Amino acid sequence: MAALCKWRHRLKPAVFFQNAARRQLSDKHDYDLLVIGGGSGGLACSKEAAQFGKKVAVLDYVESSPKGTKWGLGGTCVNVGCIPKKLMHQAALLGGAVKDAQKYGWRIPSPITHDWLTMAPAVQDYIRSLNWGHRVQLQDKKVKYLNLKGSLMDGHTVRAVSETGKESVFTAGNIVIATGGRPKYPTHIPGSLEYGISSDDIFWLKESPGKTLVVGASYVALECAGFLTGIGLDTSVMVRSIPLRGFDQQIACLVTDYMGSYGTKFHWKCSPSKVEKLETGRLLVSWTDLDSGKEDQDTFDTVLWAVGRTPETRALSLEKVGVKMNRETGKIIVSADEATSVPNIYAIGDIAEGRPELTPTAIQAGKLLARRLFGKSSKLMDYDCVPTTVFTPLEYGSVGLSEEEAVRRHGEDGIEVFHAFYKPLEFTVAERDASQCYIKMVCLREGAQRILGFHFTGPNAGEVTQGFALAIKCGATYTQLMATVGIHPTSAEEIIKLHITKRSGLDPTVTGC
C-alpha cells in the first residue's frame, strides 16, 4: 500500500493539474483530508473541509503526561490550556471580588476559604462538556473521529495505532499535522520527572496542589502561579532570566510586580538543581542563586514545571517521509500557505515553525487552509498583528510590536511612545492599588503616527484589547484614536485619552476623570 502511494505520488502532475489530479485520486484514498491532532487547529480545519463535502477524518490521541493525566478531544486549549486556566483565573478573581465586595457594602462573614475540590471538578465538568461538544460537532459535520495515534508512512499514508496497540492504515489526499506541543521537563534535574508536574496535570489534580513552586517565567508559569496565589495557596515562582520573554519587558515587569504585591513569591535568577521526596511526602527543592552561586532549598507540596513546550513530533515519523523541521525548535518548517516540504502535507498551529502558539491563529489557519484546499480560495493567513492576552492576576493584553521590537525596527527616534498609568474605577472604592495598571501605545513618530503596538494591563485586558486589535488592523493612527470619543467610565477610555509621550519625561499618571 505504501509503495503504491509512493508511486502515485511520483506520478503526481505539475501544480496546474494538481486539483484535477486530486479529484481523480480522491476516490482511491480513504479520505480527502486526514488531520492528525484534534486540537483547535485540527478540528477547525477538518470541520471546514467537511463543509465542502469532503471526506475527512481526525486522528486524536492524548499521550498520558508523566504523571498519568489524560483527557479527551479538543487539544491543549480546551483540556489543559486556555479554558481551564481562564476558569481558574476567574476563580482567583472572584476571591478578589469577594474581598472587594465588602468595601462595596456586602457583609460577608469571614474568614472565607477556597476549596479546590469544588472548583476543579466544576472546571473539569465544563471541559468534558466541551469534549462532548466537539464530538457532536464532528459527527454533525460528518467528520470521522478516530481516537488513534497517527504517524506518517508517506505523503498520503498514515499508520494509526489504538490504545490497545491495534494498527490500521489510512490513505488521504491531503494530510494536516496539528499535533501541537506538550510541556517540557528539565530532565537534567534529578527528580524533575518523578516528582514534578506540568500544566498538563495542574487542572486535573485530585486535590489542592498546596504550597507550590512554579519553575519558569513563561506566560504559562505566571498564569498558573497567579491563580494558585489567588485561591489562597502559598506560591513561589523561580525565574532563571527574564519574565515573559518576547513580550514587552516593561509590561512584563509590571505584571510580576503586581503578582508580587498580591502574595506570589519570586526567586529571581535562580535555577533548581534537585527535587527530592521527603518521608512526609513533601518535596524538597534545591536551587542555585545564579548571581551569588549560593545554594538554597525549601519544601513544597507541588513543583510545576513551566519551562517551555516541545512540539509533539516524536511519534509522527516526520524524517521518514522527509518533512523538514527546524532542528533547534523541533518545529515543522512551513511556507506561507502552511505547506511542509512534502507535497500534500501541511502543518498548522503550535507545531508549525514561527507561528504564534495561540488557539485563534490555529483555528483561522486551519479554516483558511481547508478553504484553499477545497474551496477555491487563495486567501492566506495573515499572521501580522495577532492580539493576545496573558491572564495573570493583572491581565495583560497586547497587539503588535513591543517597545523593544519597535525600537529595533524603527530606531528610538523613529517611534513615539504614549503611555499612562491609570486607575480603574472599580479599584477606587475597593481601595486596590493600581500602580501597575498601565497603557502603552507605540506609534511611528512621523505623519499621522500609525500605531505599531498596543499594550494594556488591567482588568478585562482581553476584552479591551480585541477592539483595538481591529483598529490596528484597520491601520489606525494616533490621530484617529484621539478623534475617538471615550466610553465613560471605563478603563478602555484611558487609551483614547493617551497624550503623554515617554520622550517628554512627564508624569504619565492619570488624574481625575
Add this chain to the structure above:
Amino acid sequence: MGNSVCKGKTVFMDTTRIKSLQNSSTGVIKAGEHKIKSHLSTESQGLSCFTQDHSDQRDGREIVQGFLGQNKVMIFSVTSCQLSAQVKELFRSMKVSFCVLELDQREDRQEIQQALWELTEQRELPSVFVNRQHIGDWEKTSQAHREGRLQALLDMQEVNLSPDLYDYDLLVIGGGSGGLAAAKEAATYGKKVVVLDYVTPTPKGTTWGLGGTCVNVGCIPKKLMHQAAILGQAIRDSQRYGWELQEKVSHNWRNMRQAVQDHIGSLRFGYSKALRDSKVTYMNAYGEFVGPHQIKATNSKGKETFYTAATFIIATGERPRYLGIPGDKEYCITSDDLFSLPQSPGRTLVVGASYVALECAGFLAGLGLDISVMVRSILLRGFDQHMANKIGEHMEQHGVTFIRQFVPTKVRDEYHPYIFRSSEETVGVELLVYSSFVWFLQVLLAVGRDACTRTIGLDTVGVKINVKTGKIPVNEEEQTNVPHIYAIGDVLEGKLELTPVAIQAGRLLARRLYAEHSTKCDYTNIPTTVFTPLEYGACGLSEEDSIQKYGEDNIEVYHSNFWPLEWTVPARDNNTCYAKIICYKQDSERVVGFHVLGPNAGEMTQGFAAAMKCGMTKEQLDNTIGIHPVCAEVFTTLSVTKRSGGDIAKGGC
C-alpha cells in the same frame, strides 16, 4: 410737566423691521472702536451708542438689555422731551458720560418702550439707568442725585466696555465635565478663565459640589453601585468556583453609600485642585446673563456679584424631570437624590424606561431590593430596540418587575399597615387602573431630563433655545446664535448627552477659540454603554436607524449569541449575551452599527469604536484574530446574518 411725560404703547410688533436698523448701525465691534464710540455717544443721538447685535430676530427686550449691558449710564429719551434734556444736563454737570437712545428716532420705538415697561413697570420717559439699575424719570433721578444715591451708583465698579477690559477672557457657566474641560483647556493657553458652578438643591434638599452630573449624580456613582451589584453576583458565582462562605451575605447600603460618596469627594477635591493648578477661577455661584457680556453671580447666601467676559460657554447641563402629578416633588426622589440616600431605598418603584431608569433599577435589584419599573411605552428610546428588549428580558429574569403601559397619577405619603414602616417615608403610588394603591417605600422618577437653560438669562442676551425642550441649538462649532456665546454638553439640541462628548467638545472648542486649531467635535460614531445588569455597548447606528438611512436591502446584519466563559461554571444565563453588527453593503460592508450585550460591554466597545473611526469593514473583522477566551472575540467570527434566520446559539469554542 404733564405734557412732557412721554408714554409708550404696549403693543407687540413683529421684529423684522429691526433688522435693517441694526444692520445699519452695527457689526462686530472691535475692541478699541467700541470704546471710542461709547465715549462719543455722550452728546449724540439715537443709534450712536449701541449694543452688539448679530441676530435678525431680536426684540425690544434684547435691545434694551444690550444697551444696559454696555453702558454705565443709559438714558432712554425722546428728542422733544424737556425732561430728557434736563437729565442730560444733570449728567453733564456731574461730568459723567452717558448714552442716550432717542426713541422717537427709532422705528422700533414701540418695542423698546414695551420692553422698558416690562422691565421697570413705568412708562415715563426719560428712563434713566445707572449700572443697569433703574433710577426712573427726571424726578426720581434728580431726587437720587440730591440724596447722593446717584453718585454712589456711579462710583460702583465700572462696567467694562471693551473686550480687553473684561474681567475674564472666558466665563463658563456650569462646572460639569464639559465646562471644566473647556475652562482648563482655555487656561492652558494663558487665558483668564472663570467657572461658575451652583447646584440648586433638589426638592428633597440634595445638593453637591463641583463636577456636575457625571461625578456627583451620574456616571461615577451609578457605575460604582452597578459594580456593587455585579460583585453581589460575583459572590454567588464564587461559591461555584470553590469559595466557601459561612453564612448568607447581605448588603449594607450605608457602607456602600459612604464608600461611593467618599470617592466622589476625592474626585471633587481633584477637580478643584486641577482648577487651581491651571489657574481657573472657580466660583460657587449661580450665573445668569444680565447683559451680552455680563453675568450676575449669586452665591448661596444670596450675595450678587457681576462679572464681564469676552466669551461665554454655557455648560449647565440638565436636571431630572418631574411628572407634574400630585405628590411627585414632595415624595418622589430622582437620580439626583438616590446616590446619597442615607438609607437603603427599600422596595422601590422606578418610573421611566430611560437608561437612567433601567440602570438604577438594575443595580437596586442587584443589591437585593424588590424593584418595579413602570414603563409608559418602550424601553430605552433612541437605542436599538432589539437590544433594549433583550435588556428588559434579562432584568425581568433577574427579578425586576415591569409594569408596562402604566403611568403614575398620584403619589401619597400614607401609613400602610402591611409595610414595615422604616424611618424613611412610606410612599404609595396610585396606578391608573389599579383599584387600590400599590405601596412602595421609595419612588424614583427617571422620566427624562430638562436642560437648565430657562433661568440663566438667555432671553436677556437673546440666545435662542428650543422653546419646547429648552435645549440650545448650536452650529458645528458649538456657537449659539449669539456669536460670543457658546454651548456644550447636555444643553445642546440634537447631541448625545455623554460626559466624554462634552469633554471632547469643550476641549476642542477651547482650542479653536484660543489656539487656532480648527478641529471640530465629531458627533458621529460615538460609542456609549448602558450599565444595566447585562451591560450594553453600542457605537454607530441602531438597526432601525440604519434601515431608515440605507434601506433594508442595503444593510446586512450579522449576529450571534455568546456565553462568557466565566458564566459557564456557575451555569447561568446561557444565550443571553448577544453581539450584532450592522454593515452597509454598498460600501464594502463597512460597519455602521456595533452592538453588544454582555459583561464589560464598555471595555469591549471602546476599541471597536476606534476601529469604526478607521472605517472598519466586515472583512477586516473576519481577518482579525480573536483573543481566546474573551467575549469580544465573538466579533471576529460572526457568520450568521439576521436575514438568513440561522441559528445563533453559541456552542463550544
